[in-house]
Amino acid sequence: MRAIIGPAALTIWCLAFVAVCAGDQAEGEKPEAKQKREHASHARALQLLKQRCNVCHGDDADDVRGDLDLRTREGMLRGGETGPAIVPGDPEQSALFVAVTWRDPDLRMPPKENDRLSEAEVELIRRWIADGAPSVATPSGEAWTGPADGIPIATSGGLTPEWTDRRYAREAVWSFFPIARPRVPESDARHPVDAFIERRLAEKQLEPAPAADRVTLLRRATLDLTGLPPSPDEIEEFLGDESPDAFERVLDRLLASPRHGERMAQHWLDVVRYADTAGFSNDFERPHAWRYRDWVVRAFNIDLPFDRFVLEQIAGDEFPSADTDSVIATGYLRMGPWEHTGMSVKAVTRQQFLDDVTNSVGVTFLGHELRCARCHDHKFDPIPTRDYYSIQAIFAAAQFDEPETPFAEWEHTGRLDDVRRRVERLSSVDVLRGDPDEKNDALTRNKKKRKKYLDNAATRHLPRSFAVKTAKPEETHVLIGGALDTPADPVSPGVLTAVVDPAASAPAEVPGAARGRRLALARWIASADNTLTARVITNRVWQWHFGRGIVATPNNLGATGSRPTHPELLDWLASRLIDRNWSLKELHRLVMTSATYRRSGDHPEPERVAEVDPSNELRAWFPPRRLTAEELRDALLFSTGELSERMGGPGSFPEINWEAALQPRHVMGGIAPAYQPSTRPDERNRRTIYCFRIRTLADPMLEVLNRPGPDVSCERRDETTVTPQVFALFNGQFAHDRAIALARRLERSAEGLDARIELAFRLLFGRAPSAIEVELCREHVEEMTAYHRAHEPVKTTLPRKVTRQMIAEQSGEIFFWEETLPLMEEYVPDLKPWDVGPETRGLAELCLVLINSNELVHVY
């Protein structure tokens, strides 16, 4: 629905839309046509000044910056503190022109990068001044905004008629066009993906890289699909299988592995910001959040159709016959950090939730940062602020809930007794001891807080879910500037209204009643007609394999995101996804069987590549990547043989840097109970996705390895090189423990130093060492073993208690107390240097080196 256009603001120079690009010279042009064209160009220049400059230079009469009023030609001629703004006919002498070019570092307008004029816009200003800076008044008509050849997009309407009627560059709003079903290009390529990719390569006359060798390919595919490296046996088997479909069968095996869901879930949890606590100063535990994490792992493992995956996360509780487990999926809606304290205003924290969930749904499923439309109509995308609040109105009928939810058969409940016992053990003893002579208010307070904290943790094993329920909705208004105290028009629940092709889209009917609002939203998102949803997930899957999506900004398919490098391929894959019942496993298989996926990471013509396509937009070669933090941790545990394959359940507590573990952490106005790792190695050494995630206590090793914080949606992992990574991997306890464990495994599985060295290479790198490498390593181990024969290891003990201190609020004095760590009494440590002989320690030095090597941490 297009809003009725009100009378345009009087100060606007209005003009009918002229479909000639301003600035173009047309040969043999008729005088009227020329006049019309110039007119359009001038009107556009003035429109631009109004939009970009008047906010500081005239709109606010009390604060005219530089005393320069740009609202009228007279104001420009009169000028401000630094003289006249324009010299009609002479752009170079006009301060206004010089300012918008940004060429003078002391005079740059508009001053902010975000508002800076494009070259074409600067040219409009130049031309207008050169033409004598005419005032342009035209008969009223449609307000003119957007590029001359832009397209209009109908929406529910903006706050101003100019916004409602603006036009958009086609390529900026590409994601609002219906998903095309392009033909696969004619080509020699046997695989449709390659046909699309090779067409662009041929255009640029760039030869693709040859296929990667088989070991490289197997390691790449295994890590991509499971997050773990292939075992030496798996490599052996693949190398020995010369049948033409050997790789396809590998893919079948990997896609069927339970490890696959764990790997995919990690990608998903990055986007939705999973953590087991709520963040901020109280960082309350969310004792049932783990069931959502397990639900996600399972969804990927059973290949839950993606449309269903969407439906359950947004409205799993609103299905007419809700499965017990679909309500668990609504935990998604509450994944953001959030807290409400005695110092919070209820209306404000509620609004924080509503803003958070509205934006999250936009980013996660629709690839649009909806928050841009919270305070005003979206500056670049066809999303009016009204739409933002319409979606918010859907969630106005959702309230937090932790309902009784019986465990489903697939859920991992085997460890619940252990989990319960752990908390009981922590609660059973009076672990805080302070000096009784002091008036130790901090101690009493902390005892109370500790109890509250643990009472909450003690519910982890109960059959409840972290969910939402439908409740009486609050009334939703457009909030001008996003501020609660300035409610404007009421809005009814609805979805995004931007429509490029009305014939191809079905409008969503969102009920006014409380129940069914979310279900309607979910159905609209999960519809095959939605132009965004299938593209967004297809693009994510592509990125999960190639490191970069067809659109490089998977959370942003809008005007400010990057453009698709292969738009037709994206649409072809997206429509295929829909046609194959939204099966993600099918999509993985399709992408990974292409020659494009199997290419080498090293291109034979690096100079040519650097010249034609330095950022590998054309995918002539396969971009190498780093192991992510979780992959590295899991891969090391896997290679040493320590990794527990146990799935799911409440989070485990791995051993993290002890100083970080015991670092005091504020919660609820006190100090949180000390972090104590799980007591048994098999509990600690589980896959990282099953480790308890505390927002205010990151595992420092994972953090420095670029694991993203859980407060902001992460669309793509960073890969950086900083010294704390070296400290973690070269000095850290985790790496040293793995080195000892690996050395022990090598000794048990192979006889003789050379064979052990070879096994180490096979386990970590998937290949045999060269003769030179064996020699280097042998010498090193011998030298180190000799050193260790002469030097006893220094034994360290694990802490049994920790001293706490706090500045007491009431006195400003420091209070001390002691916290004993009851779990440490039954702690079974990992294998340590003093548990083994000098030979093992010598071999472990080599293992530590290999753990730190470039070859281990890169995937080619």
Added chain:
Amino acid sequence: MPSSRRPTRRDFLYGLGATLGTAAFNSLLAAEARGPLDPRAGHHRPRAKACIFLYMEGGPSHIDTFDPKPKLDELHMKEFTRKDRFASAMASGKRYYVRSPFQFRRAGSSGLEIVEHLPRLARVADELCVYRGLQAESINHPTANYHMNTGNRFGGDPAIGSWVTYGLGTLNRNLPAFVVLPELNFPQGGAANWSNGFLPPHYQGTTLRPAGSPILDLRPPPGVTRQTQRRNLDLLQKLNASHRERHPDHGDLAARMDAYELAFRMQSEVPELIDTRGEDERTLELYGIDAPGDDGFGRRCLLARRLVERGVRFVQVYSSGWDSHDYLERSHGARFRAIDRPIAGLIQDLKRRGLLDETLIVWAGEFGRSPDNGMRGGKKAGRDHNAEAMCVWLAGGGVRGGHVVGATDEIGARAVERVHPLRDLHVTLLHLLGLDDNRLTYFHGGRFKQLSQFGGKVIGDLIA
């Protein structure tokens, strides 16, 4: 309207990840070639090369430090009731006014009003520019901390120190560029207070912890010597070198090899840095180390001087315990004893070494405190949180010392003169360090982001 402007540049940005904005585009390319932390010129002539930010965590009371309110003597213990939908539970209900339990003295040639329990600070009063017009937005500790430290109440954005090192690099590559000296207990909101946010991790604040290992895992486990470690490193680099021959076009490999060598050097550099035994008696005394009231803050202030002396750009020093809801006299009193000598000592020490002119010092907490208090089981003469009035001061490079700027109302409930939002303080700090907030941008999440979020103004009155 500018929906499609400069697509090529923007696409390039995605590939590159970092830029100082178009203006600095070329210098950026050079900077990237040299490394993200190499020193570079800012946007204009800086008034200070480094910044020491003294963070008073918990919300120090402006009314009881630098902004006396005699009117409260009249209102003392007078009760009233506040009802407001947008007031927090803490500020609502039955309340009473509280006068300051402290006396004030005029200090310096400027006659600056300072609470009597900061006598040493009073001696350097002419260096301070006290600002009473600032307003924050949040009255919750973590969100207010995030706001003061990152410009964004909800966290996830880069800290001021990250922006500064992103803009200027560092003058000492063997030390982190942005160093945080926390108490044993981290401030509320935790490490997100010095996060690099969406900036590359080179710009993350590094904590030098007051106890244990100053940087996590700086040292290998006990028993590992520097010699064996060097031998391991040698083998590692040999294996890496042959690996690199197989992938000659993969630039990441060399960077990672360099990081190992830098880390190895840092292992010896950092312990030398934090070892203050070489400082003379007089210096230790200046900072009040081991003097009555010493809670470690003095040592951290001394460390801050040693850091800026060695070219570190941004140092943040925490002092916690300012959240005096009750018994203000006792609790703020103890805080005064802890900070008076260290801060006065820091200013004097920097001055005698000729460093004060090129070092910007900031003293601030996350918000101010209220003139009134909630009953909460009796009148215990404290103060609650207040975002509408607070007090900060600046000293050092480019600062208009010996001045008071702005004012709060007669009871200190809200700022009324020269009022600026917090973002303007951020813009001013960047300005003094030679950076223009509007040009210190990073493209992320679909827009060029900046410390002030949406732009702000320099508070000119604070600048000499």
